[in-house]
Amino acid sequence: MEITKSQFKIIEHLLPLQRGNVKIPNIQVINAVLYVAEHGCKWRGLPEHFGNWHSIYTRVNRWAKNGVLDHVFGVLQDADVINIQVDEVSLDSTIIQVHPDGTGALKKNGPQAIGKSRGGWSTKIHMVAADDRTALTFSLSPGQSGDAPEGRNLLKRLENCGWEGASVIMDKAYEGNDTRQLVLDLGMTPVVPPKVNRLTPWEYDKEMYKKRNEVERLFRRLKGFRRIFSRFDKLDVVFKFFINFSLIADRLISVNRP
Secondary structure, three states, rough: OOOOHHHHHHHHOOOOOOOOOOOOOOOHHHHHHHOOOOOHOHHHHHHHHHHHHHHHHHHHHHHHHOOOOHHHHHHHHHHOOOOOOEEEEEEEEEEEOOOOOHOOHHHHHHHOOOEEEEEEEEEEEEEEEEEOOOEEEEEEEEOOOOHHHHHHHHHOOOOOOOOOOOOOOOHHHHOOOHHHHHHHOOOOOEEOOOOOOOOHHHHHOHHHHHHHHHHHHHHHHHHOOOOHHEOOOOOOHHHHHHHHHHHHHHHHHHHHHO
């Protein structure tokens, strides 16, 4: 799997221009990152035809710290290639196991959303998705943290997006009063089943709720990239880079797909 020249043109103008005597073009770097993301290998394991692995790693590390792909991800959401039509969104989270190589960084080096739960060291990806290919926003938290508090933080990002009247599809982890009230305050409609111990359960759109599988399918597609399926990166800024990259690459590769 690789990004073609026609697909790369969609994001080419959003990447920093390299100055000086640069031997490795950005498209080659992008495909090198795709190889690492897809195969889960170390940077040293890059095939030689991509060029010097350390030069690629240095550029990627600089992009990660400067939020380059955060910008690309944001711009693509408004581009014709994605053309988001939001009638409903889905909110959910997924657990990512942290490889031993991803632990042990000093706290002063940057945020590390890594926590210890019954399954060992893990990270949670929280996400709001418009469909099975379009993530609207995401965040990270330690694996043992609750879904609802971080979910509310994500929902607050949807304020003033012009999506009033849209449905917010959530599972029972988000059925608390605070989360449902926030959705209503945003002018949106919560679609979430009540827990069995609710004294006053409510009705919800069961047909609409079936669309929650879209965010699950998006997580499944993300975990097809081995650098997402297991976290090898000590710092959140680098792990977020791979999440952004995987979302962008998956969308670009689908552009010319028959």
